[in-house]
Amino acid sequence: MTYALSAAKLQTYYRCPRAYYFRYERRIESAAFFGSAVLGTSLHQALAQIYQDWHYQDAIPRLDWIEYCWSQQTPSLTSNQINEGRSILSRYYQDFIANQSAMRKPLAVEGRIQGTLQAENLEFLLSGRYDRLDFLDDGLELIDYKSAKEVDYAEPDEIDLQIGLYYLALEQRYQRQLKRMSLLFLRTGEKISFEATPQHRQRVEEVICKLAVELRQDQRWPPFPSNQCDRCSYGRYCPAMRSDPEPMPEDTKPQQGLQLVLSI
Numbered sequence: 440m441t442y443a444l445s446a447a448k449l450q451t452y453y454r455c456p457r458a459y460y461f462r463y464e465r466r467i468e469s470a471a472f473f474g475s476a477v478l479g480t481s482l483h484q485a486l487a488q489i490y491q492d493w494h495y496q497d498a499i500p501r502l503d504w505i506e507y508c509w510s511q512q513t514p515s516l517t518s519n520q521i522n523e524g525r526s527i528l529s530r531y532y533q534d535f536i537a538n539q540s541a542m543r544k545p546l547a548v549e550g551r552i553q554g555t556l557q558a559e560n561l562e563f564l565l566s567g568r569y570d571r572l573d574f575l576d577d578g579l580e581l582i583d584y585k586s587a588k589e590v591d592y593a594e595p596d597e598i599d600l601q602i603g604l605y606y607l608a609l610e611q612r613y614q615r616q617l618k619r620m621s622l623l624f625l626r627t628g629e630k631i632s633f634e635a636t637p638q639h640r641q642r643v644e645e646v647i648c649k650l651a652v653e654l655r656q657d658q659r660w661p662p663f664p665s666n667q668c669d670r671c672s673y674g675r676y677c678p679a680m681r682s683d684p685e686p687m688p689e690d691t692k693p694q695q696g697l698q699l700v701l702s703i
């Protein structure tokens with residue numbers, strides 16, 4: 440049996456093992472995040488279509504191709520959202536397509552990658568999603584579109600973990616190295632790129648080994664208090680926050696037995 444791990448799970452564990460325990464081992468729901476994700480989803484789908492369905496017989500598409508793709512993704516949007524999305528994609532076209540000599544066909548769009556890693560006799564199934572995967576001359580570039588108004592910038596250590604996880608999974612899937620992970624901020628036209636190296640993979644392997652020891656042996660899940668505690672939904676159950684923490688809710692998932700995560 441394998442233990443599923445995503446970049447988000449790994450980052451949570453790295454930030455605070457106790458929060459990881461509450462969220463993923465005991466499945467206590469955290470405060471729901473209510474935001475309008477509909478526009479972001481439509482933008483991601485339009486961008487996937489722009490690259491996936493283009494015929495690539497001309498060097499670059501005209502703006503009306505972008506507008507056509509957008510028109511295919513708007514049925515559930517308000518007229519304000521449709522206008523906002525159109526102007527975001529026009530900016531994208533100017534910043535990332537019109538100024539290129541040619542639009543290159545990506546290796547894949549809106550995909551999911553998986554890889555595996557063995558640690559402490561546990562098999563971890565690593566999975567992640569990406570918006571676009573481009574060929575470079577010497578490897579791969581993973582593109583992540585950011586469409587939110589309020590961008591939650593991850594800490595550098597957390598970005599490194601995400602890069603390492605993708606590095607590992609892409610190497611297994613394509614036998615090619617991840618050279619870069621790039622964040623494209625659709626509302627500002629900004630692109631931030633991070634170089635990927637074998638050290639990122641090594642770092643991820645180290646953190647996963649620590650998690651494996653926690654699962655197999657320790658089961659201590661130490662709290663790691665920091666300024667994130669102000670936004671943590673689990674403060675009332677957390678021994679680092681209260682000398683007398685509340686008991687976990689009755690419908691909490693039972694403590695997982697070790698045999699459930701052993702590789703067989």
Ligand code: SF4
Binds near residue numbers: 458667672673678679
């Ligand atoms: S309150 Fe702080 S220390 Fe406790 S679980 Fe949340 S993040 Fe971790």
